Amino acid sequence: MDNPAVFLKANLGLFGFQSKQELIEQVFLQSLIESYGRVLQTVANENDIRDRFIKDIYTTPSKLRDWLQQSLMYLDWENWKFTAGMTLARADISFKLTGCEFIIECKRLKSADKAYIDEGLERFRTLHYAQGHEFAGMIGFVINNNTSPIMTGLQTKVNGHYATTTPFSSSTFSNWTNSFLSSHVRTDASSINVYHLFFEFNGVAEDLLA
Numbered sequence: 001m002d003n004p005a006v007f008l009k010a011n012l013g014l015f016g017f018q019s020k021q022e023l024i025e026q027v028f029l030q031s032l033i034e035s036y037g038r039v040l041q042t043v044a045n046e047n048d049i050r051d052r053f054i055k056d057i058y059t060t061p062s063k064l065r066d067w068l069q070q071s072l073m074y075l076d077w078e079n080w081k082f083t084a085g086m087t088l089a090r091a092d093i094s095f096k097l098t099g100c101e102f103i104i105e106c107k108r109l110k111s112a113d114k115a116y117i118d119e120g121l122e123r124f125r126t127l128h129y130a131q132g133h134e135f136a137g138m139i140g141f142v143i144n145n146n147t148s149p150i151m152t153g154l155q156t157k158v159n160g161h162y163a164t165t166t167p168f169s170s171s172t173f174s175n176w177t178n179s180f181l182s183s184h185v186r187t188d189a190s191s192i193n194v195y196h197l198f199f200e201f202n203g204v205a206e207d208l209l210a
Helices: 004-015 020-036 046-059 063-069 115-125 147-159
Strands: 074-082 088-097 100-109 135-142 179-185 191-200
Touching: 004 020, 020 046, 020 063, 020 088, 020 100, 020 135, 020 191, 046 063, 046 074, 046 088, 046 100, 046 135, 100 115, 115 135, 115 147, 115 179, 115 191, 135 147, 147 179, 147 191
Parallel strands: 100 135, 135 191
Antiparallel strands: 074 088, 088 100, 179 191
16 A cells, blocks of 8 residues: 555544544644643743643653554654755644644744744645645644733734635634634645644743742
């Protein structure tokens, strides 16, 4: 079998899922949501916060950790790869198994910063990330108490950025309240469906209180 999509379709049932979207939502995204409840929620730089999730997923017993240890699935970070234009791009988080790669771009947020679009979403739209895959994710690490206005402001910006109305973008991600979904036309005329999740990291580290 030399077709990754055929391999994935044939084997999703072995993992207990009926579709790639189920796998993404119930394993990849759910693992990050559960990890958020366990990791330290103090302010730090973007990479340090992301690394808390990675370490927690690799060290906390779960079905996903079993699959990672058995090399049935893979979880990478600082994942360098060549784009379609043969330039190097670095993905923050990448969940993989044959026929499916789910890339997540992380952004540290104090406001509805346009960099979320220019240095995040646009990388998916221009095929720097997720070429050949129809799903991707973005996570905003909110470092103040303004999650709701930040999310609302970014949703307005996202919906104005080559967005298209699809069954995906018209639905919601019920696993996490601070989230929204969007679909966008990419530069190769394909569509990318993006999960946007927001986690608060506004605690002050104990060493800063001393």
